Amino acid sequence: MTVDVILPCLNEASAVPWMLERMPAGFRPIVVDNGSADGSDEIARSLGATVVAEPIRGFGAAAHAGLLAATSDLVCFCDCDGSLDPQQLPLITGPLLAGQADLVxxxxxxxxxxxxxxxxxxxxxxxxxxxxHRTGLSIRDLGPMRAAGRQALLSLNLADRRFGYPLEMVMNAAAAGWRVSEVEVAYLPRVGKSKVTGTVRGCVRTVRDMSKVLAR
Known part of the structure; x- marks a missing residue:
């Protein structure tokens, strides 16, 4: 079974090679370039990845463009900065393939x-x-490595195109009665400087976007 892996990407040229070489067999990378100026897209393309251009800036815009480009029944999302090892992707898809969860x-x-x-x-x-508190789910992390069925995700009608996208996915899944579970994965120091968690501005922007989703 082939699983498409959606990798939103903005200036991650130094991390892209490591991410792609660590992709497990059966997992097909889709690098969604969100306006990189460092050649991330060309590097990914030269290494055999499918590259999708999303000119509208925003994590959600890039992630959703990858979802629309995917063709596999099962899809994964993963940051493209080297903080998460693609070798762990089978841990995320395992509960889905076993019929134990709808979103992992x-x-x-x-x-x-x-x-x-x-x-x-x-x-x-x-x-x-x-x-x-809002959903009754027992999750402890809104982790960026996740997996679900492609058509099921499209049915959630996700509308946020900024950093609220991952949270909206969880909230809409809970509202739809999905079984949402967690699997522990190792979290590594990212390659290069973070554009989100490594800056106060990035953290504030992320919390603001996610708070808007919760308010809705």
Whole structure:
């Protein structure tokens, strides 16, 4: 079974080769370039990945463009910055293939303290707490490595095109009665400087976008 792996990408030229060489057999990378200026798209294309251009900036815009481009029945999402090892993707798809879940999230376990900056970790903890309170789900992380059925995801009618996209996916899945589960995955120090969790501005923007989703 082939599984499409959606990799939203913005200036990740230094991480792309490692990500693609770690892709397990049967997992097909779709790199969604969100306006990179460092040649990330050309590097990915030269290494055999399918490359999709999404000119509208925003994590959700890139992630959804990848979902629309995917053709496999089962799809995964994964950050393209080297913080998550593609070799762990079978851990995420396992519960789906076994019929035990409809959406599986990778619960991040940092391998080093600096892999997950404290402000970002606290923001994630608070958002997960609010999701548990709103939905009754027992999740502890809104992890970026996740898997679900492609057609089922399209049926959720996800509308956010910024950093609220991952949260909206979980909230809409819960509202639809999906079985949502977590699998622990190792969380590594990312390659290069983070555009989100590595900056105060990025953390604030992410929390703001996700708070808007919760408010809806």
């Amino acid at each position: 999230l990778g619960r991040r376990a940092p391998v080093r303290r600096d892999a997950w900056p404290l402000p970002a970790r606290l923001a994630n903890w608070e958002l997960a707490r609010r999701v548990r």
